[in-house]
Amino acid sequence: MQKTDFLVIGSGIAGLTYALKVAQEFPAKKVLVLTKAKADETNTKYAQGGVAVVNDLENDSFEKHIEDTLIAGDGLCNKQVVEIVVKEGPDRVRELIEWGAQFDKEKDGDYKLGKEGGHSEFRIIHHKDITGWEMERALLDAVEKQKNIEIIKHCFVVDIITQHHLGYLVTKATPDIECYGVYVLNLQTNKIEKIVAKTTLLATGGNGQVYRTTTNPSIATGDGVAMVYRAKGRIENMEFIQFHPTALYEAGLRGQAFLITEAVRGDGGILRNKDGEAFMERYDARKDLAPRDIVARAIDSEMKRTGTEHVWLDCRHFSKEKFTEHFPNIYQKCLSIGIDIAKNMIPVAPAAHYSCGGIKVDEWGRSSIRNLYACGECSSTGLHGANRLASNSLLEAMVFAHRCYLDVKERINNNAEEKAIPDWDAKGTTEPKEMILITQSLKELQQVMSDYVGIVRNDVRLQRAMKRLDLLWEETEKLYEGSSVSPQLLELRNLITVGYLIVKGAAFRKESRGLHYNTDYPGKSDLVQNIVL
Ligand code: FAD
Ligand code: SIN
Numbered sequence: 001m002q003k004t005d006f007l008v009i010g011s012g013i014a015g016l017t018y019a020l021k022v023a024q025e026f027p028a029k030k031v032l033v034l035t036k037a038k039a040d041e042t043n044t045k046y047a048q049g050g051v052a053v054v055n056d057l058e059n060d061s062f063e064k065h066i067e068d069t070l071i072a073g074d075g076l077c078n079k080q081v082v083e084i085v086v087k088e089g090p091d092r093v094r095e096l097i098e099w100g101a102q103f104d105k106e107k108d109g110d111y112k113l114g115k116e117g118g119h120s121e122f123r124i125i126h127h128k129d130i131t132g133w134e135m136e137r138a139l140l141d142a143v144e145k146q147k148n149i150e151i152i153k154h155c156f157v158v159d160i161i162t163q164h165h166l167g168y169l170v171t172k173a174t175p176d177i178e179c180y181g182v183y184v185l186n187l188q189t190n191k192i193e194k195i196v197a198k199t200t201l202l203a204t205g206g207n208g209q210v211y212r213t214t215t216n217p218s219i220a221t222g223d224g225v226a227m228v229y230r231a232k233g234r235i236e237n238m239e240f241i242q243f244h245p246t247a248l249y250e251a252g253l254r255g256q257a258f259l260i261t262e263a264v265r266g267d268g269g270i271l272r273n274k275d276g277e278a279f280m281e282r283y284d285a286r287k288d289l290a291p292r293d294i295v296a297r298a299i300d301s302e303m304k305r306t307g308t309e310h311v312w313l314d315c316r317h318f319s320k321e322k323f324t325e326h327f328p329n330i331y332q333k334c335l336s337i338g339i340d341i342a343k344n345m346i347p348v349a350p351a352a353h354y355s356c357g358g359i360k361v362d363e364w365g366r367s368s369i370r371n372l373y374a375c376g377e378c379s380s381t382g383l384h385g386a387n388r389l390a391s392n393s394l395l396e397a398m399v400f401a402h403r404c405y406l407d408v409k410e411r412i413n414n415n416a417e418e419k420a421i422p423d424w425d426a427k428g429t430t431e432p433k434e435m436i437l438i439t440q441s442l443k444e445l446q447q448v449m450s451d452y453v454g455i456v457r458n459d460v461r462l463q464r465a466m467k468r469l470d471l472l473w474e475e476t477e478k479l480y481e482g483s484s485v486s487p488q489l490l491e492l493r494n495l496i497t498v499g500y501l502i503v504k505g506a507a508f509r510k511e512s513r514g515l516h517y518n519t520d521y522p523g524k525s526d527l528v529q530n531i532v533l
Pocket of ligand 1 (some may be wrong): 010014050052206219377393
């Protein structure tokens with residue numbers, strides 16, 4: 001059993017930013033970061049477009065960024081949180097630059113600024129089209145130099161430990177649920193161990209893998225959200241799943257799809273349907289740069305109308321030099337599958353991309369469970385409302401990592417009574433005999449979510465989805481109770497929970513708002529509410 005004051009689950013931007021701050025504040029204490037894969041295998045690494053941040057006060061302003069965020073969020077953002085993130089953002093970006101991250105600059109030394117859907121100004125700083133890769137690199141380099149941070153890789157967190165594990169009945173009505181640490185599956189030894197911590201930060205990222213195609217890597221299985229839900233903590237607004245309008249379409253592909261950043265449209269890329277029509281002007285005055293929910297729905301509608309599996313992104317009018325300077329990675333990827341962007345249009349289709357809801361936290365990143373913080377994509381801070389403004393999530397993760405750190409340093413209780421945490425009970429369980437049962441259930445889950453709980457929903461589809469999820473849940477629980485745990489089984493279980501929360505939230509929301517579009521309720525309700533489960 002390990003003991004630590006500061007436990008961090010996740011090695012993306014949220015977890016590493018927090019770990020660095022806490023470790024610098026408390027050089028004599030060890031900060032433990034757990035991650036279930038390689039340290040850099042995160043959603044963060046795949047971020048392309050960049051970080052939305054106001055740094056050109058001549059042409060831009062906090063007010064404009066706030067307004068753009070509120071408009072994209074379609075009436076559901078927490079305005080106070082929007083102001084916090086937008087106004088504190090520039091300081092957090094400066095810190096990241098001090099830790100070594102590099103962003104593209106103009107010849108005069110000013111940062112190059114990109115534009116994406118829903119932004120009224122050019123304000124997105126970036127590192128070519130691999131911004132996330134560069135940020136993750138800089139953070140891991142800084143962590144490497146910070147001797148009191150230990151990263152344990154291939155360490156799968158199974159559950160957070162609460163009074164429930166001490167034998168007490170814990171329900172949603174329990175007033176003061178506490179987190180004492182976590183049970184982890186050590187993927188080197190295949191044994192479950194316990195880690196006891198005074199404070200725990202969940203920074204476990206998104207859940208795109210609950211859908212058939214997603215821009216997210218395979219780690220994005222909503223583990224943090226599922227763990228908090230099991231521990232009877234509060235989860236909010238899970239129905240708001242953002243589908244990125246332009247993932248690269250490759251016939252037959254399942255799982256992670258390559259993203260074509262929205263910044264390509266910011267630089268002038270045009271969406272066209274099968275007949276070559278630039279259709280976005282029929283849907284929104286902002287055309288290709290309307291907020292993401294609108295563009296994704298428009299593409300979905302064009303695909304259904306014309307019976308195609310994708311639309312086209314036309315960049316043939318770009319100068320090759322300009323395109324390759326800003327988007328070298330996309331250029332190479334397209335070339336590798338026979339698409340020369342100077343001559344051919346790029347086939348694109350929407351794919352699950354970002355979870356706007358998640359673990360409900362306050363403005364200091366505190367979850368409803370004591371000593372448990374959540375930050376980054378797994379959390380729901382109130383910033384995104386019903387639809388996240390492009391490139392606001394890296395910014396949110398940095399701002400909230402800082403706020404979690406400020407809070408934890410004030411609140412950490414050095415005299416907390418140590419609890420006798422029991423070992424994990426693995427009695428009566430055997431190795432799973434047929435892995436196919438797990439992989440097939442995962443495929444079914446992804447199919448159900450994509451067919452019935454995608455960009456356009458209705459009540460019948462949601463009811464069907466719920467019935468099928470019930471069955472998958474029942475079968476998976478039997479497997480879970482009877483066999484020893486494996487990462488595949490744990491992820492399946494977590495994804496079914498996430499799917500359930502998305503469907504449940506969607507079924508509760510009797511309106512269409514932002515990313516949640518239900519044809520049975522096409523308008524917005526007067527009742528503006530967050531759905532907390
Ligand atoms: P992640 O970076 O996903 O890190 C999650 C970590 O948690 C990983 O280390 C994972 O291994 C670990 N973990 C998860 N479960 C467990 C478990 N059970 N046990 C142990 N460890 C666990 N946002 C922007 O603002 N701008 C962009 O340009 C942009 N582009 C994007 C492009 C793509 C292709 C994608 C997928 C996302 C993009 N986003 C962008 C969104 C943004 O990248 C993510 O929201 C953000 O990086 C999430 O950071 P995070 O630290 O919360 O989680
Ligand atoms: C993109 O580069 O298009 C993704 C940006 C984001 O998800 O914020």
